[in-house]
Amino acid sequence: xxxxxxxxxxxxxxxxxxxxxxxxxxxxxxxxxxxxxxxxxxxxxxxxxxxxxxxxxxxxxxxxxxxxxxxxxxxxxxxxxxxxxxxxxxxxxxxxxxxxxxxxxxxxxxxxxxxxxxxxxxxxxxxxxxxxxxxxxxxxxxxxxxxxxxxxxxxxxxxxxxxxxxxxxxxxxxxxxxxxxxxxxxxxxxxxxxxxxxxxxxxxxxxxxxxxxxxxxxxxxxxxxxxxxxxxxxxxxxxxxxxxxxxxxxxxxxxxxxxxx
Numbered sequence: 001x002x003x004x005x006x007x008x009x010x011x012x013x014x015x016x017x018x019x020x021x022x023x024x025x026x027x028x029x030x031x032x033x034x035x036x037x038x039x040x041x042x043x044x045x046x047x048x049x050x051x052x053x054x055x056x057x058x059x060x061x062x063x064x065x066x067x068x069x070x071x072x073x074x075x076x077x078x079x080x081x082x083x084x085x086x087x088x089x090x091x092x093x094x095x096x097x098x099x100x101x102x103x104x105x106x107x108x109x110x111x112x113x114x115x116x117x118x119x120x121x122x123x124x125x126x127x128x129x130x131x132x133x134x135x136x137x138x139x140x141x142x143x144x145x146x147x148x149x150x151x152x153x154x155x156x157x158x159x160x161x162x163x164x165x166x167x168x169x170x171x172x173x174x175x176x177x178x179x180x181x182x183x184x185x186x187x188x189x190x191x192x193x194x195x196x197x198x199x200x201x202x203x204x205x206x207x208x209x210x211x212x213x214x215x216x217x218x219x220x221x222x223x224x225x226x227x228x229x230x231x232x233x234x235x236x237x238x239x240x241x242x243x244x245x246x247x248x249x250x251x252x253x254x255x256x257x258x259x260x261x
Contacts, residue, residue, distance in 0.1 A: 043109035048098040049116025053079030099125040117144040131184040140251040147171040186251030195243040
C-alpha cells in the first residue's frame with residue numbers, strides 16, 4: 001500500500017468522526033489561519049488537505065471563492081454536506097494531491113493548509129506547488145502540528161503519532177518549514193504557537209486506533225523522561241490528556257515589481 005492509499009484508508013473510515021471533531025471545528029489556530037490569510041472579500045483561495053471542510057468554510061465566510069482539495073472522497077463528501085447545511089455557495093470541493101496541484105500557475109490569491117501537512121510525503125513539493133499557483137503578492141498560510149527543535153522530543157512526538165495513525169508521515173520543525181518557504185521565494189513569518197490539548201480517549205477514537213497501539217502510546221508517555229512529559233504537558237498522576245504543539249506560518253510572495261530579500 002502506498003502513502004496515498006494509506007491516507008485514504010485511514011480517513012475514509014474516520015471521516016464522520018472528523019466532521020464533528022471539536023478540535024478541528026473550532027480552535028485558536030483556525031482563527032489565526034483565517035486572520036493570517038488577510039482576506040478582503042474577493043480573493044480566490046485554495047485550501048489543501050481540507051478534510052471535512054472546517055477551514056474551507058471558515059475561509060469562505062471572508063473570501064470570494066474557496067476550493068477545498070483533499071485526497072479522500074469520504075472526507076470531501078462530509079465537507080459538501082457541511083457546506084450545504086451552512087448554505088455556503090462560494091465553495092467547491094475537489095479530489096487532488098497537494099504535491100501535484102491540478103491548477104495553472106498564478107491562479108489563487110491565497111493557499112492554506114490546516115492540520116494536514118504532517119501527512120504529506122514530500123512537504124517541500126507541496127510548498128513549491130503552492131508557490132507556483134499563487135499570484136504575485138499572494139500568501140501561503142500553514143497551520144500544523146510541529147516537532148520541537150529538541151531531537152529527543154521530536155523523536156518522541158513522531159513515534160506516538162505514527163502509533164496512533166499509520167498514515168502519519170512526520171511533524172516537522174519550524175526551522176524546516178521556514179527553510180522550505182525561503183527556498184521557493186516566499187518570505188516566512190511565524191504567526192503564532194497554539195498548544196492543542198488532546199484527551200487520549202477521543203484522540204484514539206477519532207482515528208480508530210487499535211487497542212494495542214493505544215496502550216503503547218500511553219506506556220510511552222508514562223515512561224518518558226520528565227523533560228519530555230513537561231514538553232507535552234503530560235501529568236503522570238492524571239494521565240488523561242497531553243498537548244500537541246501547533247504553529248501557524250505565513251509565506252508571502254513578492255508583489256508586482258518587488259523582489260524577495
